[in-house]
Amino acid sequence: MAEARFGPRTRPARWDVVHALRCYGHIVRMWIRAALAYPASFWMTMAGNLAASGMDFVVIVVMFLHTHVLGGWSLPQVAFLYGTSGLTLGLADLFVGSMDQLGVRVREGSVDTVLVRPVPALAQLAGDRFALRRIGRVLQSGAVLIWSLSRLDLAWTPLRALVFVSLVLCGTVIFGSVFVGGSACHFFMADAAEVQNSFTYGGATMLQYPPTIYARDIVRGTVFGVPLAFVNWLPALYLLGRDDPLGLPSWFRFASPVAALLCATAAGLLWRTGVRSYRSTGS
Amino acid sequence: MDEVLIEVEGVTKSFVVRRRAGRLRRAREVVNAVAGLDFTVRRGEMVGYIGPNGAGKSTTVKMLTGILLPSTGRLRVAGADPVRDRVRLAQRMGVVFGQRTTLWWDLPLRDSYELARRIYRIPDAAYTRNLDRCVELLELAPLLDVPVRQLSLGQRMRGDIAAALLHDPEVLYLDEPTIGLDVVSKRRVREFLARINAERGTTVLLTTHDLTDIEQLCSRVMVIDHGRVVYDGGLDGLHRQGRSERTLVVELEREAPPIELSGTRVVRCEGTRQWLAFPASASAAPLVAELAGRYGLRDLSVREPEIEDVIARMYGEAERADTAVARVG
Amino acid sequence: MYAAVCIRSFRRYSTYRAATWARVFTNTVFGFILTYTYVALWHVRPHLGGYDLSAAITYVWIGQGLLSLLAVGDLGALADLQTRIASGDVAVDLFRPVDQQRWWLAVDAGRAGYQLLTNALVPMLVGGLAFHLRLPQGSAVDVVASWVATVLALVLALLVSYALRYLVALTGFWLLDLRGVQLVYYLTSCFFGGFFLPVTVFPAALEAVARALPFIAVFQVPADVFLQHYDTAGTLGALGVQLGWAVVLLGLGRLVQSRAVLKVVVQGG
Numbered sequence: 001m002a003e004a005r006f007g008p009r010t011r012p013a014r015w016d017v018v019h020a021l022r023c024y025g026h027i028v029r030m031w032i033r034a035a036l037a038y039p040a041s042f043w044m045t046m047a048g049n050l051a052a053s054g055m056d057f058v059v060i061v062v063m064f065l066h067t068h069v070l071g072g073w074s075l076p077q078v079a080f081l082y083g084t085s086g087l088t089l090g091l092a093d094l095f096v097g098s099m100d101q102l103g104v105r106v107r108e109g110s111v112d113t114v115l116v117r118p119v120p121a122l123a124q125l126a127g128d129r130f131a132l133r134r135i136g137r138v139l140q141s142g143a144v145l146i147w148s149l150s151r152l153d154l155a156w157t158p159l160r161a162l163v164f165v166s167l168v169l170c171g172t173v174i175f176g177s178v179f180v181g182g183s184a185c186h187f188f189m190a191d192a193a194e195v196q197n198s199f200t201y202g203g204a205t206m207l208q209y210p211p212t213i214y215a216r217d218i219v220r221g222t223v224f225g226v227p228l229a230f231v232n233w234l235p236a237l238y239l240l241g242r243d244d245p246l247g248l249p250s251w252f253r254f255a256s257p258v259a260a261l262l263c264a265t266a267a268g269l270l271w272r273t274g275v276r277s278y279r280s281t282g283s
Numbered sequence: 284m285d286e287v288l289i290e291v292e293g294v295t296k297s298f299v300v301r302r303r304a305g306r307l308r309r310a311r312e313v314v315n316a317v318a319g320l321d322f323t324v325r326r327g328e329m330v331g332y333i334g335p336n337g338a339g340k341s342t343t344v345k346m347l348t349g350i351l352l353p354s355t356g357r358l359r360v361a362g363a364d365p366v367r368d369r370v371r372l373a374q375r376m377g378v379v380f381g382q383r384t385t386l387w388w389d390l391p392l393r394d395s396y397e398l399a400r401r402i403y404r405i406p407d408a409a410y411t412r413n414l415d416r417c418v419e420l421l422e423l424a425p426l427l428d429v430p431v432r433q434l435s436l437g438q439r440m441r442g443d444i445a446a447a448l449l450h451d452p453e454v455l456y457l458d459e460p461t462i463g464l465d466v467v468s469k470r471r472v473r474e475f476l477a478r479i480n481a482e483r484g485t486t487v488l489l490t491t492h493d494l495t496d497i498e499q500l501c502s503r504v505m506v507i508d509h510g511r512v513v514y515d516g517g518l519d520g521l522h523r524q525g526r527s528e529r530t531l532v533v534e535l536e537r538e539a540p541p542i543e544l545s546g547t548r549v550v551r552c553e554g555t556r557q558w559l560a561f562p563a564s565a566s567a568a569p570l571v572a573e574l575a576g577r578y579g580l581r582d583l584s585v586r587e588p589e590i591e592d593v594i595a596r597m598y599g600e601a602e603r604a605d606t607a608v609a610r611v612g
Numbered sequence: 613m614y615a616a617v618c619i620r621s622f623r624r625y626s627t628y629r630a631a632t633w634a635r636v637f638t639n640t641v642f643g644f645i646l647t648y649t650y651v652a653l654w655h656v657r658p659h660l661g662g663y664d665l666s667a668a669i670t671y672v673w674i675g676q677g678l679l680s681l682l683a684v685g686d687l688g689a690l691a692d693l694q695t696r697i698a699s700g701d702v703a704v705d706l707f708r709p710v711d712q713q714r715w716w717l718a719v720d721a722g723r724a725g726y727q728l729l730t731n732a733l734v735p736m737l738v739g740g741l742a743f744h745l746r747l748p749q750g751s752a753v754d755v756v757a758s759w760v761a762t763v764l765a766l767v768l769a770l771l772v773s774y775a776l777r778y779l780v781a782l783t784g785f786w787l788l789d790l791r792g793v794q795l796v797y798y799l800t801s802c803f804f805g806g807f808f809l810p811v812t813v814f815p816a817a818l819e820a821v822a823r824a825l826p827f828i829a830v831f832q833v834p835a836d837v838f839l840q841h842y843d844t845a846g847t848l849g850a851l852g853v854q855l856g857w858a859v860v861l862l863g864l865g866r867l868v869q870s871r872a873v874l875k876v877v878v879q880g881g
Binding site for chain 1: 630631634635637638641642644645648649651652653656657660788789791792795796798799802803808809813814815818
């Protein structure tokens with residue numbers, strides 16, 4: 001056999017978004033295969049996740065055993081909020097949720113190995129420890145959402161369909177931005193994961209219930225502060241034909257894409273600042 | 284092969300460390316990890332980078348790879364700024380962190396290489412050729428389909444080195460590549476590095492604690508201490524400058540008073556055994572001949588100088604020089 | 613000796629400051645969310661489950677306060693025991709002349725003590741500032757008796773919770789991956805313990821299931837004692853139920869532990 005020699009050097013021109021996404025996809029596939037190396041554990045945690053996210057809905061159902069309306073909203077309407085909140089959080093959690101482990105990597109110093117590769121750190125770290133079991137929440141919330149839609153009997157128009165699709169997409173982007181922005185905080189301080197959880201899981205729990213039950217200042221905070229109201233509350237007001245407890249102009253109900261864009265930009269800037277700070281402190 | 288690949292000019296790196304002082308107060312403290320580095324590395328060179336723990340070795344490697352931003356100074360790799368052109372330079376460099384594997388724990392070794400292929404966008408032909416070559420030289424064939432968690436430390440290191448070379452880097456940074464390896468693995472790793480350096484002209488910068496790595500691989504050594512280069516040159520010069528000593532351990536047939544032999548001094552005496560230190564640059568042969576003529580020898584061995592001792596002596600020297608300068612000034 | 617272990621554990625937990633405050637923050641956020649859902653429900657059904665509105669809100673904040681103290685979502689200090697079982701280090705512990713169950717109880721008590729002062733008190737204070745919470749009421753004697761009964765109920769609740777978590781941790785001798793067991797434990801203890809909703813609000817069949825399980829002894833009972841949900845006889849009965857579960861579960865823990873020791877002896881860990 002002829003001796004194999006190293007080939008001539010070849011260099012791709014530059015990196016781009018498509019390449020970053022491809023690498024993310026490949027990393028995700030590798031984590032799935034790694035998880036399937038322990039199939040029993042994989043399926044058990046998958047079933048556990050499904051049950052865990054379903055527990056919240058059982059609580060809502062138990063509440064509705066005692067009443068027909070909660071904050072003026074019926075069970076199918078609350079189920080719609082529950083389903084959309086869970087679906088968008090679940091998707092964001094599935095795609096980038098494992099980034100809340102970034103703190104561990106910063107402490108271990110293993111972020112270094114990511115920074116020496118020709119792919120943006122975000123693409124590599126977002127796929128890190130990808131956990132397919134998190135699809136449990138997506139499936140369970142999706143099922144509740146389908147049930148609620150079947151009971152709500154909405155008069156579907158092209159605009160309604162568009163708002164619904166944009167709800168799912170923008171909601172996922174907003175939650176995803178909270179995950180990324182929160183993870184960027186791991187570059188500055190330890191134990192940011194728990195605070196991040198209050199915004200993601202806490203926020204999602206809040207969005208499962210109608211905005212009418214909360215104090216107005218809290219709802220205002222979700223519109224003008226951390227814009228979680230744009231995930232499902234505001235679009236749901238339009239889709240379900242309900243009044244806004246804050247009396248905001250009606251275009252707010254269609255403003256989710258703007259909010260999603262702002263969130264993604266803010267998260268991106270925070271991430272860059274985080275990586276820069278890591279560059280200058282090394283910890 | 285005279286092209287300058289790495290240029291470091293007056294580079295410093297300082298960290299602010301916050302330390303708890305008392306119950307609530309926190310004291311700020313500035314630590315200078317690197318305090319003014321100047322050196323250049325030419326394409327195709329193989330340079331050993333040594334120094335005690337905390338001397339600034341890892342910080343230097345991190346700055347060269349674009350992980351850390353220097354506080355001041357100029358740093359260029361292949362004419363580019365490692366931080367600003369990180370992604371572009373990453374394509375041209377390979378990095379191996381000795382104590383931190385980049386391989387996938389639960390998956391076969393091969394999968395980690397597949398990932399590298401995607402990340403570095405290695406063309407199929409080049410990938411196949413380079414992988415075959417690494418597999419052959421590092422004897423990885425039987426390991427390719429074994430999950431990484433089942434590999435020994437030495438096998439894993441070989442796997443890591445291969446992963447860093449699949450994309451044909453022009454420069455390879457190795458941080459303690461032989462730490463914790465058994466003798467056989469160390470040898471394989473060294474042979475491999477010598478080979479790729481010769482074959483591909485890959486520039487190699489390696490930090491290590493193991494003098495043998497340097498002796499067998501590097502024509503040039505840089506010693507760093509307290510964030511400064513205190514020595515830069517060949518290994519012989521290092522021994523000379525560090526006034527390093529080898530030790531002749533002799534076992535005499537019967538106990539004797541400390542041996543007096545010109546060019547040596549007895550550093551230890553224990554029964555019939557004596558330890559004689561002599562300059563590392565001197566040859567041991569005439570000493571042995573003379574000893575054999577004067578004493579009945581039962582056994583004899585030569586100990587190489589410990590790099591730590593050599594360097595420790597060098598630091599002592601540097602500090603003395605500093606104080607001398609201070610006195611004059 | 614156990615007192616010393618307990619104090620050392622308290623000190624150790626007091627070094628995890630950032631983590632503690634982050635947890636306090638989360639508990640407080642969830643406290644607000646739950647409160648509003650309860651307010652909405654009790655607005656429609658003012659005396660649901662035998663609680664008036666302010667009792668229901670108080671129930672929420674007791675729950676958020678006790679979540680960490682009673683280590684409902686995690687194993688508390690027993691996470692360390694679980695790590696030692698997984699790594700095999702536990703073999704060394706088993707042959708030391710200390711009682712494992714008591715040793716870890718002391719460690720967990722130190723943890724609970726620290727969390728009483730932080731994770732339990734702070735969310736309850738915040739809740740108390742934001743909403744009207746119900747404190748024990750009635751004559752001076754009633755109030756004192758309620759507080760004493762609450763402290764007793766809390767101690768017993770911690771014992772029951774500890775006994776349950778000890779059992780969960782011990783399953784590590786037989787199972788490699790405890791995540792599934794822990795998740796099941798978390799869900800059942802939260803749901804049937806009454807952390808999400810009081811079990812008195814459950815449909816009859818579910819309530820019967822909850823009453824037959826030990827989890828109500830962890831949370832529902834101490835909360836009800838504090839809210840003066842029971843008369844004197846009822847309070848004593850409830851404390852009796854807690855004591856019963858503590859004895860049964862701690863006994864079960866010993867039994868399982870002896871099996872585990874046997875397994876370690878036979879297989880060498």
